[in-house]
Amino acid sequence: MKVDRESFKKLLKEKGLKMTRQRLVVLEVLAENPEQHLTAEEIYDRIKAANPDIGLATVYRTVQLLLELELIDRINLDDGFVRYEIGDMGGKHHHHRHHHLICLKCGKVSAFQEDMLEALESGVKEALGFQVTDHEVKLYGYCRDCSEKEKKQNQEEKI
Amino acid sequence: MKVDRESFKKLLKEKGLKMTRQRLVVLEVLAENPEQHLTAEEIYDRIKAANPDIGLATVYRTVQLLLELELIDRINLDDGFVRYEIGDMGGKHHHHRHHHLICLKCGKVSAFQEDMLEALESGVKEALGFQVTDHEVKLYGYCRDCSEKEKKQNQEEKI
DNA sequence: GTCCATGCAAATGATTTGCAGTATC
């Protein structure tokens, strides 16, 4: 994914903010690594090589800013780090995101698209009067690779 | 909800652990406050009145232990605290839990039961080969009270 | 030139850990 410098600059200007090299670079790292769920420190590490004089605090501040601008999303995998990923950008409907599959064996995190939740949301609306505007769904289990490995191992044990 | 001292003791013994007043009290606080999503510090505060000489570190250690024993669940509302609530105990099917409605206006957190996710899980299994064993679902939006207040306010503005 | 933004280092705050004393089995 490519960051459009000019529209980013414009977006910042609307809020009285300035476009800086650091802000652009952080956004670019996230845009170039979709589905990677990077921590602030990981973003920092990827930037440091080309920009040795950037500070970790700036990454933290920038990531907050990008969240407020709704350019990126936050993911919490309960491992002590907050992670970030580039948002839908295209923005089909009202930002519906945060669908993650987390493998309990290899730790791999993948995303999935699913509209089945809309039925759930309208059910909640009718039954409880709760109007859903966003959701975060994490499914824990075993990814294809790990569950196939498991299966193979079980077969070998039977022999 | 009431804690069964003896079966708790037995459960601990199976793992070579001892039953202590502190462990019992922490479990009781959580059992007596279902749907309350207490932080470690909040649990500590509720215990301190009757047991002034308990330590916060013990609450943290106990809560970890109860998680491992699958007697309680962990909830993360991204507000900087990890929260805990008593588990299903009854345990209908394979521990399926963590369904929360989080109101963006008043911050109220409520839980809901919903089996509609099973359709989603089998969809994921077929499409991606990912075998789901547990899930955590957070729906963000506006609770009945807040969305009614909102509606009323909008009507008044029109007058 | 005016502010906003940055880098650095120090501060924060939830959670963890080491250790000597204490309670459970």
Place this chain on the structure above:
DNA sequence: GATACTGCAAATCATTTGCATGGAC
């Protein structure tokens, strides 16, 4: 009586913040 558990205080570690300098407009 052995061993696990607790309380306390110190340590940890991700994230935030104060402040003087630097950069965008």
